[in-house]
Amino acid sequence: MRKPLVIGDLTAKIPVIQGGMGVGISLSGLAGSVAACGGVGVISTAQIGWREPDFGKRPFEANYRAIEKEIRKAREIAKGGIIGVNIMVATQRYEEYVKTAVKAGVDLIISGAGLPIDLPKYVEGTKTKIAPIVSSLKSLNVICRMWDRKYKKAPDLVVIEGPKAGGHLGFSREELDTFTDESYDKVILSIIEKVKEYGETCSKKIPVVVAGGIYDRAHMDHALSLGADGVQMGTRFVTTKECDAAPEYKEAYLNAQKEDICIVQSPVGMPGRAIKNPFMDRVKTEKCRIEHCYHCIVTCKPAEIPYCITQALVNAAKGRVEDALLFCGSNAYRSHEIETVEEIMEELS
Structure with a gap:
């Protein structure tokens, strides 16, 4: 039996976070089902309101409305499990997307596609946990130092997303051609060690999950052997009955x-x-x-x-x-x- 993934006062029985996949691939159906099975279900907010009748004319309003709807529907399926959202930093009106999810009572916000420097400000005074997605030690250091300096805040969770991930990637084409499994393992180890240092500094356990190319139990075992507390996986969940994709x-x-x-x-x-x-x-x-x-x-x-x-x-x-x-x-x-x-x-x- 795996050790549970503990994120502050949240506990996932199985240390698996389902990756946020947009547009419309990971919504309430998939996220709620993963959460009900003991993992962390994640809704992608990327153009989440595409089915709303006013999406063409009022995309922001449609997306905000859909965020609330999907979180509510996921909760009904999740049976008390953990529901998160993935919000890209590069999203126009990023702050409003975050605030909408927080208002809807989401447990966790995972954020990448840029550096979520001001994310702590948008969740201040709430129970919502926050997790940056990083692909390098440099990006982790920038985020942690800025969060500490500006907000006296450390991440509640860190997601390391490697070069085998799907969708938009946090690497240049040259980097993607350069990395091997062994060389990126060294990056993962360096990030895990630095996260541990940050956690000790602020007297806080900051769990780390590894993402990108995680498909089966062997991949998960390898990530855990590196010192990760869990994994994030998206692709494997696409071909499930519960996935929201067509x-x-x-x-x-x-x-x-x-x-x-x-x-x-x-x-x-x-x-x-x-x-x-x-x-x-x-x-x-x-x-x-x-x-x-x-x-x-x-x-x-x-x-x-x-x-x-x-x-x-x-x-x-x-x-x-x-x-x-x-x-x-x-x-x-x-x-x-x-x-x-x-x-x-x-x-x-």
Whole structure:
């Protein structure tokens, strides 16, 4: 039996955090089910309101409303389990997304795609726990020093996201080509050691979870052997009955071969990992007509981008996979059947 993952006054019986996957892949159905099985269920807030009728005209209001709805629905499924949200720092109006989730009573906010320097300010005076996502020792040091100096606050949890993760990645293309499993293990060890030092300084146990390429029990065992307190995994949960993605999206994972998984350049300026499909081939040479801006990421330049990432990800969530960006982790090709969340959690327990 695994040691539980303890995050302050929150305890996950199984030390597994389900990664936040947007747009519309990890919502209340998946997050609530993972939490009910003893893990930490995470809702992605990335354009979470895409199904709201006013999303096209009022995307921010639609997203705020959907955050509240999905957290409430996840709670009903979770049976008292832990519910978190993943909010990208690069999100336009980031502060409002955080405050909306806090107001809705979320247990944990996990935040990456940038440095969440002011996150402590937005949760001050609440019970909501906060966890930065880091990919390097440098980013950890910057966040911890700034949080201490500005807010006298240490992380409640640290997520180390490695180069095998899905979706947007916190590395340059050159770094992605350079890292080996062994070399990144050294990065993980250095971050874990520094987190331990920060925890001792502030008399606080700060758990660390490892993410990126975690697919099965062997991967989890390896992460724990490095000193991690748990793991975060996303890709494995996509091909579950409970996942909120469309059946066609799940089918794309089931049909993917190892050579189909590639690094792409996102139109918002970050490399990402996705499944090759006709859309990916088409946008290499053609510029899609962008008819509407959904105000997603601060780094997006609508006049210059080859396609709208919101529309491409919404198409994926709807199951229009031929016209979609299909984000995935490095092990997506290992998915061969639809599982249940309970089955996966039993394997990992």
